[in-house]
Amino acid sequence: xxxxxxxxxxxxxxxxxxxxxxxxxxxxHNYMYWYRQxxxxxxxxxxxxxxxxxxxxxxxxxxxxxxxxxxxDFPLRLELAAPSQxxxxxCASSYxxxxxxxxxxxxxxxxxx
Amino acid sequence: AQSVTQLDSQVPVFEEAPVELRCxxxxxxxxxxxxxxxxPNQGLQLLLKYLxxxxxxxxxxxxxxxxxxxxxSFHLRKPSVHISDTAEYFCAxxxxxxxxxxxxxxxxxxxxxxxxP
Numbered sequence: 001x002x003x004x005x006x007x008x009x010x011x012x013x014x015x016x017x018x019x020x021x022x023x024x025x026x027x028x029h030n031y032m033y034w035y036r037q038x039x040x041x042x043x044x045x046x047x048x049x050x051x052x053x054x055x056x057x058x059x060x061x062x063x064x065x066x067x068x069x070x071x072x073d074f075p076l077r078l079e080l081a082a083p084s085q086x087x088x089x090x091c092a093s094s095y096x097x098x099x100x101x102x103x104x105x106x107x108x109x110x111x112x113x
Numbered sequence: 114a115q116s117v118t119q120l121d122s123q124v125p126v127f128e129e130a131p132v133e134l135r136c137x138x139x140x141x142x143x144x145x146x147x148x149x150x151x152x153p154n155q156g157l158q159l160l161l162k163y164l165x166x167x168x169x170x171x172x173x174x175x176x177x178x179x180x181x182x183x184x185x186s187f188h189l190r191k192p193s194v195h196i197s198d199t200a201e202y203f204c205a206x207x208x209x210x211x212x213x214x215x216x217x218x219x220x221x222x223x224x225x226x227x228x229x230p
Contacts, residue, residue: 002154005190028117040122042203043157090156094218099145099164099207102218104156 001026004105008092012111013081021108023091029103030096032074033067034058036074036087037107044070050096061103081112115140115206117221128196134189134224136204140210145207146187147204148178151223152200163187174198199228 004030025032031035034046045058049068049072063085074093078085092102116139119173126132133228138144145164149157168180187204214215 043220055143069171092157099162099209101147101162102157102205104149104158106156107154 003027004091004093004103006040006089006105006108009106010109012113013078014113015081015083017081018077018079019081019110021078021089021091022108023074023076023105024072025074025091025093027074027093027101027103028071029093030071032068032077033092033093033094034064034074034101035090035092036060037090038087046076046089050081078110086110086112115144115208115219117204117219118204118208119204119221119224121224122222123225123227125229126194127229129193131192132190132194132198132226134202134204134226136187136189136221137221138185138187138204138206140185140208143209145209146178146180147205147207148172148176148189149185149203149220150174150200151203157203160189174185194226194228196228196230200228201225 004025033048035043044060047066049055055066068074078079088107090107091105094100094102118137120135147162148160151157151162162172163170163180171177176191201223203223206219220223
């Protein structure tokens, strides 16, 4: 199993550009998550999904959009990139029950200039 | 809603010394508890978890954690650290009462462990 994969690993965007961060998992997990991690700030939940076709906002959803058309994929869309979106983005997945841990991807480091 | 506190944002310690990283959570109801480690430029990986049973949980790389329900704590310990333990450590809590609600995981802010030679 590849686990949770994310692409790209690094990206530099100009202000106002858009991009999609890709995330895929091959563990047949129901739940998927997007987090951003800023220095010294821990993880902040952007969006999550409990299954194909179902998504919901997390703590910091503004400036982002998601979709979940399949169990495996959970892309994160940035529209009109801003410097405040400079961060490291992590995708994670888990089974639906609370005793199952989250599995994380390697992250995407995004810089908006 | 649950919250997780990690009182120490940074912990420097010399190699081969013992270390304790503290974690407290907000609710006294039943919870599941997790410790994750994040090595530089990598994603998070699970160190150990407490679901039920013995309050002392052993994880990978010689780490262990003790669940204390009365103090709502889940402190992480290692008797002798190595340079390779330098990383950020995150405590997380999961609420069994929120199964099927999706957002049932809460992470603490993290503790940066620096092991000095």
